[in-house]
Amino acid sequence: MNGNPIQAVIFDMDELLVDSRRLWKVAERELCAAAGVEWTPDLAMKYKGMNTVGVVETVLRVTGAPIPREQALALFVKTLVAEFGGEVEAMPGAVELVKKLGGKLPLAVASGSPKQAIDNAMSVLGLRDCFEALVSSDDVPKGKPCPDVFLAAAKALKMNPSRCLVFEDSFNGVRAAKSAGMHCFAVPSAQPEEIKKLADRVYGSLAEVRMEDVLPSL
Secondary structure, eight states: OTTOOOOEEEEOOBTTTBOOHHHHHHHHHHHHHHHTOOOOHHHHHHHTTOOHHHHHHHHHHHHOOOSOHHHHHHHHHHHHHHHHTSOOOBOTTHHHHHHHHBTTBOEEEEESSOHHHHHHHHHHTTOGGGOSEEEEGGGSSSOTTSSHHHHHHHHHTTOOGGGEEEEEOSHHHHHHHHHTTOEEEEOOSSOHHHHHHHSSEEOSSGGGOOHHHHOTTO
16 A cells, blocks of 8 residues: 555445446446447447446447437436436345444445436435435546546545555556555456556455455454
8 A cells, every 4th residue: 555544535436336247237228229220248348437418429430320319318327316216226245334434434325327316326225314415426527537526525525546455446547546645455447457457455255355455453
């Protein structure tokens, strides 16, 4: 940790705290159908870890779909928020780790999902009160892999970025955390080899994270 104690923890949400791949895929397929293009895993990999604006702009740029950007974005956000209003499942170890860290360090969520979706998901999982800040990269100038959302979360927690630890699952998310000057632990959901080269630590799931990994003095 380069001698810097961790004073705050920032969590990504999708595929890190919440098993939301199914929820996003519904919205992604709706977007592609409205745009008249085919959803494919290869297309999805091009925008993995991005916010809603990044997803829509990537789909339109890569496929050349003629649907207006604002129309596509409105549809995508509406569908995504509706999906997060239903059944939400936690990733392994997520609830336990957040509850262990809650009260010991200030916590935030910094996600590419819309703010309402983040709030809904954390409330369903009983974790909302553990977090001092919920930040959507829809509300910052640029989404991941740019560092904006993590810097906004650090600012909301009144913390120096170098004292923040980020938990991420995507390569774009890890890139964003490191660009923000933060420590980053990863549970890769894709591109594990690229993530291993960049993250400070890599785990198979959040259930493997030990308290002494985050707070060595405990």
